[in-house]
Amino acid sequence: VYAGRHTAAIDRYREARRRFQEVGASPFIVDLGLWEVFQRFPLPLNDLIGHTEWVNAIGFSPDGTRAISAGNDKAVILWEVATGRKIRIFDGHRDTVACVAFSPDGSLAVSGGFDRMLHLWEVETGRIVQDFVGHEGWVRSVAFCPDGKFLLSGGNDRIVRLWNVTTGRESARFEGHENYVTQVACSPDGKQILAASYDGTILIWNREDGRRLQRLQIGSDYELKNIAFSPDGRHVVSGTAEASMKLWDLATGQEIRTFTGRGKRVCTARFSPEGNRLLTGNYDGTVDLWETETGRLIRTYQGHRDAVCTLAFSPQDDLFLSGSYDRHIKLWSLLPPPGLRAVQAHEGTITSTALSPDGRLGLSGGSDGRVRLWDMATTRLLRTWWGGELPVEAVAFSPDGQRIAAGGGDREIRIWDPATGREETRLSGHEGDILSLAFSPDGKRLLSGGKDHLLKLWDPATGQEIRTFSGHTHWVDAVAFSPSGTRIASGSHDKTVRIWDVEGGLLHTLIGHERAVRTVTFSADGTRLFSGGQDHTIRVWDVETGREIRKITGHSEWVRQVLFAPLPLISLLISAGNDATIRFWDAQSGREWRNLTEGKGAVTALAFDAVRRRMLSGGEDGMLHFWDFSPTQNDRETQIETLVQRLQKNANDAEALVELAGWYALHAAWPQALSTLRHSAEIGNDSLPSLLLARAAWFSGDLPAAREAFLDARARGEAPARYLDLCLQALTKREEER
Template sequence: GHADWVRSVRWTQDGGQVLSGSDDGAARVWDEYMKIFDAKTGKLVANLKGHEGTVICLAWTADGTTLISGSNNHSIRMWNTTTWQQINVLTGHTNTVYDITISPNGRILASASFDGTARLWDLENGQPISSPLQHAGNVIVWCASFSTDGRLLATGCYDKNAYIWDIPIILREAGHTKVIQGVIHLPGGQRIMTCSDDGSLQIWNLKSGERIGSDWRDGASEVYVVALSPDGKQVVSGSADDAVRLWDIDTGKVVTKWTGHAGHVRSVRWTQDGGRVLSASFGGTAMVWDVERGETILVIKTWLNLESAIYSPDETMIATGGFNSEKEYIKIFDEKTGKLVTNLKGHTWTVYCLAWTVDGTTLISGSFDESIRTWNTTTWQQINVLTAHTNCVYGIAISPNGRILASASWDRTARLWNLENGKPISSPLQHSNWVRCASFSTDGKLLTTGCDDNNAYTWDIPTILREAGLDDLLLNPNVSLPFLISLPTEDAHPRTVTSPYSRYAIGLYIYLVDSKLMYPRQMLHNDRVSGAGATILIPIDYPQVFSTTQLIILPYVICISSYFFLTSVFSAL
């Protein structure tokens, strides 16, 4: 039946049919007896047309509903096995697709190509997952195979080598019946919580992808946002019924409901001590609540239709984002008095999301104008504009170490950004619909996104960074502070870097032990702190975040004299 070489054959799962692919550009489905050369039938079942070149490889999904084919016309095509109509065309390769394989869980397709790459595809929506797996020298990739647990992909190449790759996407949670608006990681690193327009909060096991327990519900109103208390025992949510609810993590029940807003509650935030909650409403008010007493401490009339409100790290200011008829989009208020501090100008449309860097020096905003902007919080001047999204930027999140920004957009992607240079990290993380929210795990190794396809997706950050050659972004940043530093030099004379700060003292040793900060007893030094011949005095006036423990140096004086600490933390100085 074929008019050229037959290069590939596959059985259907039930053994009732055989599919063949040929250099004639056709994929044909045959009765099983033709496959086993029974001369009695040889009956042609279907002739699939769509490829414009040789069909090199074939794969059938486990449920038998979809057939997938790869061709030398660079495309991968998906076919409905009931109607035999083409469902989708996956494009991205720039040369022959020589092999395809499906992950054990049936969610991911891997393709191997003459273009020197292997690619991963989400079989639910046909979108690429992460950037292409680039092989050195663009060597031809002949084949690909998943490990039995689906966590690794092996590829075989023309250079006579095999390569092993981590798979970036771990799982996809499904269970909500409407759009997922918010997602947070829960204590322990094994669970996430999602909130949705279906009026529910749901908890998920990250390893199995299974929902834990039943829905959390209190009424039928859409739940727009959720935030975890610092002690991990409670969550607070904001809803379309204008209410703020406090939930108990252990019971999944509402502890109390706060009312007072005159519009949908679009944003909620905790203070660091867990004593207060900040909520923001589309009706234009930002309200601060005393958690224990359930009373309103502060009401700020922002004259914005609010979408977001956050505390500065030192909790002295509140940043708000939204829009009004005066084309005002970001306003900063004093946390104690509620008075306006400044109005930031730069965005041209609604600001949906805000984030403050841990050191408090930079505010970040995402907008309907498709841009992400960074602002200096001393001068309130715009620092940078991050452009790559092609639709509204609806959610942003900063990694725990402060070096990576994640953005969620209506362009159906999430993106990772290097905050040190403002550049994108790797290709966008593709989704099948609008992406509304993003949340990092506490160790920064997982990113979870919420999508308008009613699913939440979890992505492996180390794998994405490794592919981009930016593994170091998982580490905590080196310190760059105006310290007074004395270090030994080759001529035995100390080299001193001076500081404009004047108040110094010597007092407390700090040691880094197994990534935990240890505070031994206070010691008064009788002589120069030597160790390895290094002394560093940190000014009282300069609070900052540093080291692999994200220590916040409070306004008291610290002396550091541990050599191994210096070499690891201050290597860039």
């Protein structure tokens, strides 16, 4: 994974997954690894197949619905972006086509090639409107001026030419380069002409009188083969022989920063429409996405089998196209992969999170005094409760999902019906802020802990206080019920963990933490207790004897939350802390399995559903993160023999069925993909990849089902909304044609 060899990583993980399943162990740890692969290397949304040789140039239409490409096969091709459908081929060039561009209004396109010709095409008909004759060598770059009335071209004859689009005549020429011109551009105001060359320079001219305004010596010949001008015309990025990119200020000629990857040679680069992001296509077949302001590598896209030599951002800045020597054009999403999504949920710190028993709903409480209910599949906000002016410190779902409890700075516990939003009752009795809540396993009791150093046991149905537990000498930060409901545990700012009999007797006082204890949780069998605290450690205790079994270290700051996740043959601990990490541990040995970084600040709240592999976490920045570890990315290559063996053992293996559907889709067997996905749904799989289902339904002719699946994919955030809207528009056209 970390070497960027994602295909090899997937093969190893799948082999590991098979071995886990053979012995009846949960493959969740393996799936975490696969999840990370797909986060690092997202899948393409579409593959545009049509060129028979290298793809040299691509571009989006101004409305983002179409794309145009050019290649060594002398072809210029117009595509429908949503479907990857080839609309038409523009036939006219007699040699390699090196460059292509849409006019600002999208009605025309220009292409230039090694035949020294520039052709102007009418996009709707494919008719040649104008030929531009004059270059004495290969044409390498073309660009329209902002007004669409003129266009620029440059190439091997070292001359930049300005052409009148209407007449086809050369209006001006700009000279001064001593080697091939590799890139031409017009400033956003149309007043300046920019060009880069193999001579290592960038020249800038005044368009009106042809006067040269500036000459910038950027670097060697190599560096000016792969450059990109920023949309505002103020910056340029260029490649280096040291496998990095440099950002330059065009006004001063000063280097601003360097974008350094993992030793990759860069073939091409492109700025986003806003100029805040940069794409680089590399000779190893990968594409890197960078943050322009900081030089930070955001994400790597890997899918091509040869050098990526051309790139294009969509006008809406949510998609991009990559073209390669492997003859393929791929459409990618610029959004983070769907396995992790984030929303600004609260105005202050998220203090607590919880998941409903069926895993469909998430709950968050914040320092802004609000409690919010969320749809875990779509991240949609369903309901907001006002918890008062003071912070909400704790939230909890009842085991049957019929009640929600929340407590905080107003010293009251409110209980609501999540279905109706109605407040059922309020529990009063604490004389300090309420910091922690927990329902008993049968849901008939509610436990609370607070700044008054007390624990209180309540009847949530009547609001009656049943019992008070006293003994702590500082705030009670954490409370938990044992699985049997007969014992309770508490963690406190007094550095101790206490185990109580639910009837009121103190059984053990556990001493070991060196600072405040922030979280406690029982193992599934109730024999062990886990605690985490401000001393950066997790402690494992024997419930019966009170003996400390193990101290687990790894966090570099406070441990805010520890959860126990029982899985077949493997039990996990999941912890979150102020060091901005979420860590997965082997609960038996204390070995750390995986470390996920949530963001830049402390992870202050965490909830996990082991059955549905969903997680909800919150931070001090008010961001709520929705994690989905279910293996839904299944249209990569997969071993069909392994799938057959799995399905022979269990014909209702829902995950194997989804993988099989992905294999069918990869080989364009759409009816089989659709029937396989539907079978998976019939046996209870509620996590089908909606985008795959939509494509299978579409290409199988079931347009209503395709529409429903595309809408579901948009609700789930499986692809950029703009792309899915394009798919729905194309679907509407097909329905009208029918």
